[in-house]
Amino acid sequence: MGENKELALSTITCIIVILLCSQIIDEQIIKPRLYDGTINQLGRYSFTYDGYEYISEESDFPVIAIGTSRMREIFDGISIAENSSSGADFFNLAYGMDLPYIRMIEIDYLIDSNPALVIIEMGPSSFSKLDDSVWHYNRTIDFMSHLISMKPFLTEPDWLEYISDADADKLPLKYMEQKGHWADYGQESFESTIEYEFNNTELPYDCGRNGHVRCVPLTSSQDYDNYIRYPFQLPNVLAHVKATGTIINSNGNPYSMPLEKYYGPYLNKSIENPYHNPEGVRNINHDALDFIIEKLVSNNIEVMLVGIPYNPVLLDRLEDGKWDYYNQSMSQYSEDSRITVVDLMWEDDWPDDYFSDLAHASRNGELYFTSKITSKIDEIIV
Amino acid sequence: MRFLDFVTIDYYLFFLPAVFILTMWTTLGVRRYQISMLLIMSYLFFWLASGWHIILLMISTCLDWTAGSKIDASEDDFVRKRWLRTSLITNLGILGIFKYLDFILDSFNLISLKFTDTVELDTYGLLLPVGISFYTFQTMSYTIDIYRKKMKSYDSFLDFACYAAFFPQLVAGPIVRADHFRKEIERPLSIDSAKFRLGLTLIIYGIVKKLLIADNVAVHANSIFLEGEHLANIGLIWWGALCFGIQIYCDFSAYTDIAIGSAYLLGVKLPENFKTPYAATSPQDFWRRWHISLSTWLRDYLYIPLGGSRNGANRMIFALLMTMLLGGLWHGASWNFVLWGLVHGLLLIVHRFGKDISFIDSFFNITGRLGIVISWFITQVFVFFAWMIFRVEDKSILIPSMKTFFGYGGHFDFEEMLNCLPEIKLLTAMIVVLFILLHGTSGKLGGGKMWLTRRHPIIWGTICGVMLSLTFYLRPAETADFIYFRF
Structure with a gap:
């Protein structure tokens, strides 16, 4: 073999091996650790791209719900399918701390999964402020960086024009930065994989059929199909408070939380959280929501905006006018004939035992939501 | 920046x-x-x-x-x-x-x-x-x-x-x-493809040594010698010295490999700077393998002009000590570098005179291979002890570390050691073990880089591809500057 041919063969082999190794490390080492909650807090922060791919392969008639943990906790895709006459498959791809500004990163993959209908959760966080003084903001940037690094791009996606200049400085928008961001998970993933495999250490969270909310079963798992329709749910904190006057903290230890305190200072503090309040003016989050809606509509995908209620005690405690921007925006969307708006926020038939805390639905709430939403869905897609 | x-x-x-x-x-x-x-x-x-x-x-x-x-x-x-x-x-x-x-x-x-x-x-x-x-x-x-x-x-x-x-x-x-x-x-x-591949091999070797090995073990060495906690734990101090010794070798030899590799791509051959220094069986042997271009420079322009070894024992002691002290100071303006040079100067002197003592000579003659292993172990203990001095500028950390290194007032507590180390432990331990194995065998393979360069293109591509992939995924998030940039 000539020397130049040898050099070419060496280089080509090296590149192929790098690609193979990357694929193996991504799939066998990093992704399982992202899914099982060992790194990056919530498995669901990493599962949506695979979810869209799974949906496109497994369903001819999918309906996809997106939104925050409130949508994750209320949308039981299995129950809805049982009650619906549409024959559609219902998938729940919501995740905690979702914002339109974050979700727009996934929009092309969502469209590629070819849904008949996309149900978008609406709430105060849909219009909340994105500001670096807001406590969750770094998490938002981290989360966006994470999503970007999961699907690195060489050509600029159209959502980039909605990213603010300040954020563009912080986000990995160059290809190598995206690859680098993803590779940063390598060390921790290897370390924990060695620990689990060789030390026989148990996974930190249960990923079985009735698993922990932080864990997502792998797509190869037999639990996955159920999971993507009806994900693992949060424990019913409110019922626990009512029964025992305590809350179990993240270390598994109970601490005192009588109902008066829970609906007193605890609620008051929670209600002040900017995430649970619209900014009150049009902002980049709202722009991103419109971008998502426009993209879906222009791809002939039906869109339903659903206002999911909060615990009625919290809604009663809101200052007058605090969520006016939410109400005004919802009524504006109602005038858009291309989309369907279902606002359950202010309905008074949601008692507090339909909630597992201040914001998330309990099993009763889920079932009630199912009964209310299924017919609306059927009206659109049947 | x-x-x-x-x-x-x-x-x-x-x-x-x-x-x-x-x-x-x-x-x-x-x-x-x-x-x-x-x-x-x-x-x-x-x-x-x-x-x-x-x-x-x-x-x-x-x-x-x-x-x-x-x-x-x-x-x-x-x-x-x-x-x-x-x-x-x-x-x-x-x-x-x-x-x-x-x-x-x-x-x-x-x-x-x-x-x-x-x-x-x-x-x-x-x-x-x-x-x-x-x-x-x-x-x-x-x-x-x-x-x-x-x-x-x-x-x-x-x-x-x-x-x-x-x-x-x-x-x-x-x-x-x-x-x-x-x-x-x-x-x-001019450049031919053989030289080009050698250049590429050296660059890849350098990148792997720097990002995969040096930067990972650096996290452990830094956590021990910067935080300066539990300095009485012998296990921790030995681990810190081992990690820093590996770090400085992989960091510096990585730079040299990339330098030589880059020069190869331009048709220029630069001299080697390292020959598996941690395989050295005496202090003199170490300096024939470590930073060769500096040690020969110091020999030619400092040690020999100062009297060298042909003008009597006192002159030689003076020349050796001065050379090593100035060699230490060359590394940086800090007293720990001077002390590092002094320790190496003393080691060279002890070795120079010690090997002529008849019972030591007979001992190594009788023990054969075992004697070489003992000699290697003693040499490396002192080399890594000296690295610890090189690493630690703060004397409030250095002095207790030096005492503990030789067991003076120290104790061994494995649990405490594990608690003190950074989160990534198993991976770092594997990297250390892998380094020791590769360092030990690379001399026998005629230098790992040369061995790899001579392999079939598919084997070369496979090994380089695996090394680069592991480096990309296992490097720490923060890349440290090359240590010798400071000098």
């Missing part, structure tokens, strides 16, 4: 390919154009790495070129000496001001504080120009060699400027002798 060096992606994506294309392809194989292009790109590299300090390099270049030419042209010993003195004083003056002035002032203030309770002198806070210790020694050796009539001066200023500024070795060596470099560039630079 790092602008351009061997761990920035820009070096591999833009700078090195640009230099390769501009030097090897656009110059039509004309040597003068090639050298001019190399010089321009070397100055660009230095400017991107160190900014206005490039002026110091240019001053050194012009001065040593002039001094070399004048010394070579004159038969008058007075003139020759005057030019040599001018060159040495200017070079050492620049080095002294930028590297040691603040250290001298600080030391003076320390003494002053002790006796008068006042600080007398303000320090200047001068930034150390990148690579100043390396290119100063390199250009100094040029004038000294001409003065000693060991070589003729360069005919072309362009060639000499290229020698002084050649970017692969400019910042952290190896310290190349002028005669060696001249031979490398006397014909038009």
Whole structure:
């Protein structure tokens, strides 16, 4: 073999091996650790791209719900399918701390999964402020960086024009930065994989059929199909408070939380959280929501905006006018004939035992939501 | 702030390919154009790495070129000496001001504080120009060699400027002798695919050693010697010393590998700087394997002029101690480097005289291979002890660490050790074990890099691909600067 041919063969082999190794490390080492909650807090922060791919392969008639943990906790895709006459498959791809500004990163993959209908959760966080003084903001940037690094791009996606200049400085928008961001998970993933495999250490969270909310079963798992329709749910904190006057903290230890305190200072503090309040003016989050809606509509995908209620005690405690921007925006969307708006926020038939805390639905709430939403869905897609 | 060096992606994506294309392809194989292009790109590299300090390099270049030419042209010993003195004083003056002035002032203030309770002198806070210790020694050796009539001066200023500024070795060596470099560039630079693959292998080896090994073990060494907690734990101190020893070797030899590899791509062969130093079985053996270009420089321009080994035992002790003390100080303006040099000087002296003691000689004759293993173990214990001194500048951490290293007042607590170490433990331990295995076997394979270069292309591609992938995924999020950039 000539020397130049040898050099070419060496280089080509090296590149192929790098690609193979990357694929193996991504799939066998990093992704399982992202899914099982060992790194990056919530498995669901990493599962949506695979979810869209799974949906496109497994369903001819999918309906996809997106939104925050409130949508994750209320949308039981299995129950809805049982009650619906549409024959559609219902998938729940919501995740905690979702914002339109974050979700727009996934929009092309969502469209590629070819849904008949996309149900978008609406709430105060849909219009909340994105500001670096807001406590969750770094998490938002981290989360966006994470999503970007999961699907690195060489050509600029159209959502980039909605990213603010300040954020563009912080986000990995160059290809190598995206690859680098993803590779940063390598060390921790290897370390924990060695620990689990060789030390026989148990996974930190249960990923079985009735698993922990932080864990997502792998797509190869037999639990996955159920999971993507009806994900693992949060424990019913409110019922626990009512029964025992305590809350179990993240270390598994109970601490005192009588109902008066829970609906007193605890609620008051929670209600002040900017995430649970619209900014009150049009902002980049709202722009991103419109971008998502426009993209879906222009791809002939039906869109339903659903206002999911909060615990009625919290809604009663809101200052007058605090969520006016939410109400005004919802009524504006109602005038858009291309989309369907279902606002359950202010309905008074949601008692507090339909909630597992201040914001998330309990099993009763889920079932009630199912009964209310299924017919609306059927009206659109049947 | 790092602008351009061997761990920035820009070096591999833009700078090195640009230099390769501009030097090897656009110059039509004309040597003068090639050298001019190399010089321009070397100055660009230095400017991107160190900014206005490039002026110091240019001053050194012009001065040593002039001094070399004048010394070579004159038969008058007075003139020759005057030019040599001018060159040495200017070079050492620049080095002294930028590297040691603040250290001298600080030391003076320390003494002053002790006796008068006042600080007398303000320090200047001068930034150390990148690579100043390396290119100063390199250009100094040029004038000294001409003065000693060991070589003729360069005919072309362009060639000499290229020698002084050649970017692969400019910042952290190896310290190349002028005669060696001249031979490398006397014909038009050319590259064949065998050399190209060797160059690539060296670069890949360097990247892996730096990012996968050095930077990972550095996290452990730093957590032990920067935080300075639980310094009485023998396990922790030994682990810290081991990690730092591996870090400094992999960090520095990585730089050298990348430098030599980059030079290969441009058709220039630079000398080796390391030969599996942790396989050394004596202190003398260690210095034949560690930073070879510096140790031979110190031998030729310091140890021998100071008396060397042929003028009696006392003279030799003096020459050895002075050489190692100054060698230590060359690394940086700090007393721990001086102490490191002293420890190595003492080790060399003990070894020099110890090996002549009859019962020690008989012991190693009788024990054969076991004796070699014992000798290797003792050597490496002291080498790693010395690395600990090299690493720790803070004496409140260094002194207890030194005591604990030899078990004085120390204890061993594995649980405590694990609790003190950073989160990534198993992976680092695996990297350490892998390094020890590879370091031990690479000598037998005739140098891992050479072994790999000779493999079939598919094997070469597979091994390099796996190494690069692991490096990409297992490097720490933060890449540390090369340690020898500071020197």
